[in-house]
Amino acid sequence: MGQLRQTQQSIGLAKAISLSATAIDGIMAGQSLTQIIEDLPAQERPIVQSLTFETLRQWRGAHQLIKEYVPKAPSQRLDHLLSIAIVLLMQRQINMKRGYPAHTVVDEAVKACDASVQTKHAKGLVNAVLRKISMAITELDQGPNKVTKIDVGGGYLPPWWLAQLKASYPSQWKQLCFHQSQHPPLSLRINLSKITRVAYLELLAQAGLAYEEIPPIAGHTLEGALSLQVPRPVTEIPGFTTGLVSVQDAGAQLAGLLLNLQPGERVLDACAAPGGKTAHLLETANIKLLSLEIDPHRISKIASNLARLGLASEAHLIKQADAALSNWWDGQLFDKVLLDAPCSASGIVRRHPDIPFLRRENDIAQLQLSQRALLNSLWQVLRPGGLMLYVTCSLFPAEGEEQASWFEANYADALRLESIGQLLPAKTHDGFYYALFKKNGS
Numbered sequence: 001m002g003q004l005r006q007t008q009q010s011i012g013l014a015k016a017i018s019l020s021a022t023a024i025d026g027i028m029a030g031q032s033l034t035q036i037i038e039d040l041p042a043q044e045r046p047i048v049q050s051l052t053f054e055t056l057r058q059w060r061g062a063h064q065l066i067k068e069y070v071p072k073a074p075s076q077r078l079d080h081l082l083s084i085a086i087v088l089l090m091q092r093q094i095n096m097k098r099g100y101p102a103h104t105v106v107d108e109a110v111k112a113c114d115a116s117v118q119t120k121h122a123k124g125l126v127n128a129v130l131r132k133i134s135m136a137i138t139e140l141d142q143g144p145n146k147v148t149k150i151d152v153g154g155g156y157l158p159p160w161w162l163a164q165l166k167a168s169y170p171s172q173w174k175q176l177c178f179h180q181s182q183h184p185p186l187s188l189r190i191n192l193s194k195i196t197r198v199a200y201l202e203l204l205a206q207a208g209l210a211y212e213e214i215p216p217i218a219g220h221t222l223e224g225a226l227s228l229q230v231p232r233p234v235t236e237i238p239g240f241t242t243g244l245v246s247v248q249d250a251g252a253q254l255a256g257l258l259l260n261l262q263p264g265e266r267v268l269d270a271c272a273a274p275g276g277k278t279a280h281l282l283e284t285a286n287i288k289l290l291s292l293e294i295d296p297h298r299i300s301k302i303a304s305n306l307a308r309l310g311l312a313s314e315a316h317l318i319k320q321a322d323a324a325l326s327n328w329w330d331g332q333l334f335d336k337v338l339l340d341a342p343c344s345a346s347g348i349v350r351r352h353p354d355i356p357f358l359r360r361e362n363d364i365a366q367l368q369l370s371q372r373a374l375l376n377s378l379w380q381v382l383r384p385g386g387l388m389l390y391v392t393c394s395l396f397p398a399e400g401e402e403q404a405s406w407f408e409a410n411y412a413d414a415l416r417l418e419s420i421g422q423l424l425p426a427k428t429h430d431g432f433y434y435a436l437f438k439k440n441g442s
């Protein structure tokens with residue numbers, strides 16, 4: 001939300017509310033926000049993304065208020081406009097310095113009706129309801145029970161999803177839901193092949209940017225990881241454009257470490273776009289890397305990521321291919337394989353709060369089958385003695401522990417090395433599953 005005030009001048013808050021309501025309409029119809037904002041002009045994207053995501057993160061809190069203050073269930077369009085405005089009002093309550101004044105939010109939400117809802121009645125309703133809610137928020141904030149009635153930390157999870165979390169994590173699910181509805185930190189990975197941690201921290205200090213250390217994750221210290229205390233657009237992060245640093249969640253940075261890469265090794269990154277882990281692997285050691293990606297649209301992102309980091313080289317090939325087949329393979333075995341498998345993404349909901357609105361329960365069984373097809377196929381291209389790292393950004397055991405156990409049971413030559421297993425989301429990192437297998441033989 002920190003960026004909202006800066007970008008306001010470029011498009012105006014009423015327009016941003018209206019575009020964000022349209023984006024939420026699109027999400028409810030099954031489109032991801034990433035797809036939706038690709039069609040917007042570049043200057044409109046940051047504010048629409050920020051407003052939309054924050055509204056989805058606070059969905060339950062906003063709807064508790066709509067239910068309480070709107071006499072008759074509003075149309076979908078009006079519901080989305082109101083939710084966005086309510087979240088802006090709640091934001092003000094959480095952090096006075098960052099949010100818009102309440103009267104601005106109300107006026108701009110009413111103006112946003114012009115562009116979308118258009119009836120006089122709707123404008124009157126938005127005005128009256130938001131004024132009442134604004135007063136209620138202020139009273140609660142000043143009253144003896146500060147903010148106890150409004151659940152400001154509540155994103156939406158479909159009932160089947162919540163039931164799975166409760167069953168899998170009976171004593172932790174509430175904490176998980178809390179972390180997943182929080183604004184994520186802006187986490188960075190220093191490119192240690194170009195600059196030391198100490199030298200990069202000096203650059204941050206010169207730019208006047210405060211950072212936070214990332215404590216060890218599951219016993220692993222991540223030398224390149226840190227998070228900024230206040231999020232910034234990437235162009236304002238020292239060394240971003242010159243490839244000294246990348247934006248990447250700290251939990252994702254474990255992949256580069258667990259594979260224990262050695263110079264000269266042949267490595268396969270089987271599901272590579274947009275290339276966050278590809279880049280990390282190349283920063284970690286001088287390896288021969290092949291990156292595969294099935295999606296022709298996403299594959300171009302790998303090359304542009306590597307070009308920014310100065311990591312493009314002849315020792316790194318990018319191929320569009322289905323890693324579950326073998327028609328891309330030249331017959332030479334790999335020393336290491338990274339399988340960052342397509343999954344529900346249920347562990348990264350705070351960064352992609354549209355995911356719970358898009359997933360369906362039967363997607364999980366389908367994803368499980370795809371992951372098994374990939375595990376089956378990639379095991380064939382690993383040399384005896386080599387390592388395969390299976391990763392998902394999921395919290396569902398069907399995509400994590402169940403898969404690792406299935407794999408061990410089916411492959412007599414697979415030895416599961418002591419690894420992380422399920423990493424639950426926390427303040428400093430998202431949720432992931434990691435299993436590391438060694439292929440017996442030499």
Ligand SMILES: C[S@@+](CC[C@H](N)C(=O)[O-])C[C@H]1O[C@@H](n2cnc3c(N)ncnc32)[C@H](O)[C@@H]1O
Binds near residue numbers: 321342
């Ligand atoms: C979790 S994302 C990978 C993220 C990436 N490793 C990173 O760190 O930036 C999974 C990727 O696998 C791709 N994918 C899905 N099925 C695939 C397949 N059968 N073969 C190759 N790529 C696949 C998806 O298009 C998606 O880009």
